[in-house]
Every structure is written in structure tokens, then in C-alpha cells.
Amino acid sequence: MLDAKILRERPSEVLSIYRERLFDDAAAELAQAALALDDKRRNLLQAADELKNKRNSASQLIGREKDAEKRAALIKDMESVKSEIAGYDAQLAETETELDKLLLQLPNLPDPEVPTGKSDSENKVVREEGKQFSFTFTPKPHWEIGESLGIIDFERGVKISGSRFYILKGAGAQLQRALISWMIDVHLDQGYTEVYPPFMVKELCLYGTAQLPKFGENLYRDAEEDFYFVPTAEVPVTNLYRDEILENDQLPLRHVAYTACFRREKMAAGRDTRGMKRGHQFDKVEMVQFVRPEDSKQALRTLLSDAEEILKQLELPYRVIQMCTGDLSFAACEKYDLEVFSPGVNEWLEVSSCSNFGDFQARRAQIRYRPGKDKKDKPRLVHTLNGSGLALPRTVIAILENYQQADGSVRVPTVLRPYLRGREFIK
RNA sequence: GGAGGAGUGGCCGAGUGGACGAAGGCAGCGGUCUUGAAAACCGCAGCGCGAAAGCGCCGGGGGUUCGAAUCCCUCCUCCUCCGCCA
Numbered sequence: 001m002l003d004a005k006i007l008r009e010r011p012s013e014v015l016s017i018y019r020e021r022l023f024d025d026a027a028a029e030l031a032q033a034a035l036a037l038d039d040k041r042r043n044l045l046q047a048a049d050e051l052k053n054k055r056n057s058a059s060q061l062i063g064r065e066k067d068a069e070k071r072a073a074l075i076k077d078m079e080s081v082k083s084e085i086a087g088y089d090a091q092l093a094e095t096e097t098e099l100d101k102l103l104l105q106l107p108n109l110p111d112p113e114v115p116t117g118k119s120d121s122e123n124k125v126v127r128e129e130g131k132q133f134s135f136t137f138t139p140k141p142h143w144e145i146g147e148s149l150g151i152i153d154f155e156r157g158v159k160i161s162g163s164r165f166y167i168l169k170g171a172g173a174q175l176q177r178a179l180i181s182w183m184i185d186v187h188l189d190q191g192y193t194e195v196y197p198p199f200m201v202k203e204l205c206l207y208g209t210a211q212l213p214k215f216g217e218n219l220y221r222d223a224e225e226d227f228y229f230v231p232t233a234e235v236p237v238t239n240l241y242r243d244e245i246l247e248n249d250q251l252p253l254r255h256v257a258y259t260a261c262f263r264r265e266k267m268a269a270g271r272d273t274r275g276m277k278r279g280h281q282f283d284k285v286e287m288v289q290f291v292r293p294e295d296s297k298q299a300l301r302t303l304l305s306d307a308e309e310i311l312k313q314l315e316l317p318y319r320v321i322q323m324c325t326g327d328l329s330f331a332a333c334e335k336y337d338l339e340v341f342s343p344g345v346n347e348w349l350e351v352s353s354c355s356n357f358g359d360f361q362a363r364r365a366q367i368r369y370r371p372g373k374d375k376k377d378k379p380r381l382v383h384t385l386n387g388s389g390l391a392l393p394r395t396v397i398a399i400l401e402n403y404q405q406a407d408g409s410v411r412v413p414t415v416l417r418p419y420l421r422g423r424e425f426i427k
Numbered sequence: 428g429g430a431g432g433a434g435u436g437g438c439c440g441a442g443u444g445g446a447c448g449a450a451g452g453c454a455g456c457g458g459u460c461u462u463g464a465a466a467a468c469c470g471c472a473g474c475g476c477g478a479a480a481g482c483g484c485c486g487g488g489g490g491u492u493c494g495a496a497u498c499c500c501u502c503c504u505c506c507u508c509c510g511c512c513a
Contacts, residue, residue: 042476042477045476045477045482046477046481046482048482049476049477049480049481049482049483050481050482052481052482052483053480053481053482055493055494056481056482056494058493058494059445059493059494060445060446060494061493062445062493062494063445063446063493063494064445064446071493074493075492075493075494076493077493078493078494079493081493082492082493082494245437245474247437378474379474
């Protein structure tokens with residue numbers, strides 16, 4: 001959530017960032033409306049507080065007054081104050097509800113260093129790493145490899161669950177499971193602490209990480225209870241410390257979690273339906289960090305390199321993309337994607353997204369820390385970051401397509417062999 | 428799912444309508460003492476909004492009252508017993 005104080009103190013700056021950097025006139029208008037409501041709220045609050053002060057001191061007098069008649073008179077005097085307060089409180093509650101509704105819809109402000117651009121076409125390729133595989137034959141797409149090896153069953157996936165579902169079988173299922181274990185182990189060595197969170201969370205959590213209120217159409221939810229299926233481990237893991245004040249020496253907190261992720265992908269009907277690039281359910285290993293504000297820029301670089309380490313060790317060719325302002329996600333102030341090249345589908349596949357959210361999520365979820373022991377060291381909001389390390393299906397695609405052999409088998413990347421009982425080929 | 432009990436500050440815990448933002452203890456911070464530390468003693472000390480005065484916050488929400496941690500309603504969570512279950 002955007003800090004109402006920043007909006008109040010530097011309104012023209014915020015508006016021009018929304019208009020000229022994010023190209024989001026709607027956000028600028030919401031911000032202007034929020035500004036007016038914030039002013040209204042402050043006026044109401046002051047009026048209500050003055051009356052409450054009056055009531056509080058009168059109530060004390062009444063408590064001390066022994067004379068029944070005087071007492072009755074004082075009480076009678078306060079009756080009108082009571083209803084006045086109720087009136088202000090009602091208006092105040094209404095104004096605050098409206099204001100919150102607006103603030104929750106305002107996107108984060110980009111870091112000053114993020115290049116301005118309108119769409120993904122203006123994203124910047126920061127660098128390319130790794131060597132592309134060369135083939136003496138035309139590389140096949142993973143759906144052909146998977147079907148001929150009997151390790152991916154698309155038809156039965158569709159039969160039991162519908163479009164955008166598939167079954168991993170035999171070595172396919174084992175490969176994915178091996179990848180999950182191995183990825184987590186790599187991140188443990190990088191200093192992360194593993195957590196296994198719920199895959200279903202309360203609605204409040206989705207507000208904390210900012211999937212709600214704006215992006216509800218991509219979420220699955222229980223029809224009769226307050227449960228949402230997580231679209232990413234970011235949601236349960238970030239909310240771990242919701243409404244908490246952490247001690248300074250607990251930071252930075254770095255977690256790695258495996259979860260299944262559930263997304264409706266409603267808008268993309270027909271697109272990416274072939275193969276396992278975009279399913280309604282997919283596995284992901286996710287890193288989440290909670291850091292001091294002054295450390296978050298550096299933490300993003302570390303997070304990115306922690307994710308890259310996976311692709312390096314798998315010896316897959318990839319590139320690092322910096323999102324321009326227009327392609328930044330709603331909550332992020334800075335974001336990098338990792339894309340792995342996959343020769344069968346002949347495209348760069350997004351396997352990781354690493355973002356710094358600044359205090360945007362922390363403000364929504366009220367995740368704070370105490371900078372020092374002194375009483376003047378008031379609790380401050382932490383900065384949160386997360387990055388995939390990595391998304392499983394697309395990593396499996398890249399392995400199958402890059403490591404495919406002329407004879408139709410797939411070579412197992414060296415680092416994975418211990419996790420696949422020493423096996424060198426899938427055939 | 429049924430029956431009963433309970434939710435108070437970082438933690439434990441007192442408080443059943445009036446000076447309670449909340450006794451006491453532990454933990455924390457500052458000081459005295461000490462070569463240093465511990466102990467002992469003294470003091471400070473919750474969170475939010477606000478420039479401040481002040482206002483709000485005793486699981487969440489609502490109500491009664493001049494006044495609610497305290498009374499009422501409702502929801503949530505935890506504990507005990509029973510039922511069911513991987």
C-alpha cells in the first residue's frame with residue numbers, strides 16, 4: 001500500500017510518477033480522490049477527538065461527583081455529546097473505508113533507477129548467460145518428447161481435470177520431484193531457511209501481498225469458506241510475519257518454500273494451451289526475504305543471483321531481463337525476470353521473477369521491526385522481496401528440450417543425478 | 428460435528444462499570460555499586476494517528492451506558508472431553 005503520508009506531503013510528485021512513469025492515468029485519478037478523502041478524514045478526526053476529550057473529562061467528573069442532583073445534571077448534559085460523537089464516528093468510519101479502498105488500488109512507486117517504458121517491449125535485456133545447445137537434428141517440443149518417452153500424459157490430464165492440466169508419470173514425475181529437492185538444497189546452502197506453508201490461506205493474506213483487491217479474477221477460492229488457494233508461496237510465506245514486530249537482530253529473514261501454485265489464467269484462454277507452459281496448477285520453489293529498508297536494493301541483487309545459480313548449475317542458457325516501469329507488477333518497485341531458452345518451443349521461457357517490494361507489502365501486512373533498543377527507535381516497516389527459484393514446469397520443459405538426444409532420450413543434468421538415483425538418461 | 432472452558436502489554440499474570448493504558452513478576456533499556464561482570468537498589472519502558480494538546484487500542488466486529496478490559500450479542504482462535512479421520 002502506498003504511504004498516505006507521502007501522498008499528502010508530495011502529491012504532485014506521486015501524480016506525475018503515475019502519469020509519466022507508469023502511464024497509469026487511472027491511478028493518478030484514484031490518488032487525487034484519495035487525497036481529498038484523506039483531508040476529509042483528518043478534519044473529521046479532529047472534530048471527533050475534541051468531543052471525545054470533552055466526554056472523557058466530563059465522565060471523570062461524574063465519577064467523582066457525590067451529590068446525586070448535580071450528578072444527574074452532568075449526565076444529562078453529556079447525552080447530546082454522545083450522539084454527536086456517534087455521528088462523527090460514523091462519518092469517519094465511512095470515510096476511512098472509502099479511503100482504504102482507494103489506497104489499496106494504488107500501485108507501488110518504481111525505484112528511481114528503473115527505466116521508463118510503456119510495455120514489455122521496452123524491457124531491458126541486462127545480460128545473457130550460458131551457451132545455447134547445438135543440435136544435429138531439429139529439436140522437438142517437450143510435448144512430443146514427453147509423450148514418446150511416456151513421462152507426460154496430456155490427454156488423461158485433460159480427461160480428469162480439463163484444459164491446462166497434465167499428468168507427469170514415471171521419470172517425468174521423478175525429474176520434477178528431484179528438481180524441487182535439489183533447488184531447495186541449493187538455497188539452503190545460500191542461507192535460506194526452509195518452510196512448508198499452507199496451500200490455502202485466508203482472504204486477508206491476499207490483501208497483505210497485494211493480489212487483492214485488484215487481481216482476484218486469477219485466484220481460486222473455496223465456495224463457502226474463507227479460503228483461497230495460493231497463487232504463489234509468496235502469499236503464505238510473506239504473511240508469516242503479518243502484524244508482528246521483529247527484532248533487529250532477526251533480520252534479514254530469508255525463507256525458501258516449495259508449494260503448488262494455483263491460477264485461473266482466465267484471460268489467456270486458447271493461448272499457451274499446448275504443453276505444460278501454463279497450467280492451472282504448477283509447482284514452484286520460492287525465496288522470500290524480509291530485510292531492513294537500507295538493505296533491500298542489495299538484497300534484490302543477491303536474490304537474483306541466488307535464482308540464477310539454479311540455471312547455472314543446470315547449465316542452461318538464460319537471460320536476465322529488467323522490467324521497465326510499465327511492465328512492473330502492481331506491488332513491485334524493481335523487478336528482474338530470468339528467461340531460459342528452450343529450443344523445442346523455440347522461445348525464452350520465464351522461469352523466475354525477482355522483485356523488491358520496498359515497504360509496499362509490509363505496510364499492508366503490517367510487518368515491522370524494531371531498529372534499536374532505545375525508546376526513540378520506533379518500529380519501522382521492513383522491506384520484502386521474493387523470487388522464484390525456480391518455477392518447475394518451465395524448468396522441466398527447458399531440461400527436456402535442451403538435453404534431448406538424437407535417439408529420443410534425454411540426458412540428465414549432472415547436478416540432478418544424485419537426486420535421480422544416479423540415472424544418466426531418461427529413455 | 429456435540430458438550431464445556433478460556434482469550435489482557437515481548438512473555439507470564441492481576442483486574443467484574445468510574446483517575447485503568449491497565450497491579451505484580453520475567454525479559455529489555457539507562458543509572459548507582461564493581462577492576463569488569465553478576466547480584467542488589469533506583470529510574471525508564473506498549474502500539475497507532477498527530478507538530479502538539481489529545482484521541483484510539485485489553486482476540487475481531489457490533490451493542491448497552493454520561494463512562495466498558497469489566498455487562499450483552501456475534502464471529503474467530505486456543506484448551507478439555509466425546510464422535511469421526513490420513
